[in-house]
Amino acid sequence: MASWSLGKLVILTIVGSVTLELLYYTWNYFKRNHRHKHGKTKPKQQQKNIFHNVLFFPDQHIACKEHFNSSDGCLRSGCKYAHSETSLTHMLSYLRSARKTLDLCVFVITCHELSDTVIALHERGVTVRVITDDEQVDITGSKIGAFRAAGIQVRQDRSSYLMHHKFALIDEDVLINGSFNWTRQAVTGNNENLLITNSRDIVQPYIEEFERLWEQFDPRNYKCLPHTNSDQIHQAIS
Ligand SMILES: [Zn+2]
Structure with missing residues (x-):
């Protein structure tokens, strides 16, 4: 039992x-x-408050400074400048929203409305870094000299290939990117586009690309670059 x-x-x-x-x-x-x-x-946390905006150029006219900046407005009769928002004024507004950092990776910059805004941000305490193409640094109207004179950090490639990016990162949070060269001709002459977004999936790779190029174009790392013009010259001489 x-x-x-x-x-x-x-x-x-x-x-x-x-x-x-x-x-x-x-x-x-x-x-x-x-x-x-x-x-x-959910595979990952969804980002909230994503925004996208698109700007197209050319603008018909440059914005009127008196109209937008003077308390009396523009008093000129028949003023030839724009008295309404333009793609450039929208672009400048995004740039002016920078509070901590502005990272520019631009092939060329000759547009003084843009360069004045960048220098003003630097003087306001925003950390500005600029990457540009070595062959565009000394062209007529280039603002790179003014950036360096103002104390803005600038790095350039040292290659016969082009540093052809045209993007800006505001506070590592907002990306401005497109065909738009930072020139007056692009503002009022060319058909150009800009996409502005804070989508993390898009912004993050641009941050990484900027940091990669910033490191690569550090003068201390120049010797690591392949096939630069001066390397070739040096090889020819030696
Ligand atoms: Zn006006």
Whole structure:
């Protein structure tokens, strides 16, 4: 009788364990299905307050400084400048929103409305870094000299290839990117586009690209660059 009871107890224990195990897996199976159906399994945190904006150029006219900046407005009759917002004024507004950092990676910059804004941000305490193309630094109207004179950090490539990017990062939060060269001709002459976004999925790779180039174009790392003009000259001489 005692051995029968012991055997029964062992069987009951095994059956009980298996039943509990089955119940556990069944519960988890239905829980996973329920989450999946109701979209509760998010692969990552969704970004809130994403915005995108698009600007097209050319502007018909440059914005009137008196109209936008003077308390009396523009008093000129027949003023030839724009008295309404333009793509450039929108672009400048985004740049002026910088509070901590402004990283520029631009092939060329000759537009003084843009360079004046960049220098004003630097003077306001925003950390400005500029990457540009070495062959555009000394062209007529280039503002790179003015940046350096103002104390803005500028780095340039040292290659026969072009540093052809045209993007800006505001506070590492907002990206301005497109075909737009930072020149007057792009503002009022060319068909150009700019996309402005704070989408993290898009902004983050641009931050990484900027940091990569900033490091690559550090003068201390010039020797690591392949096939630069001066390397070729040096090889020819030696
Ligand atoms: Zn005016």
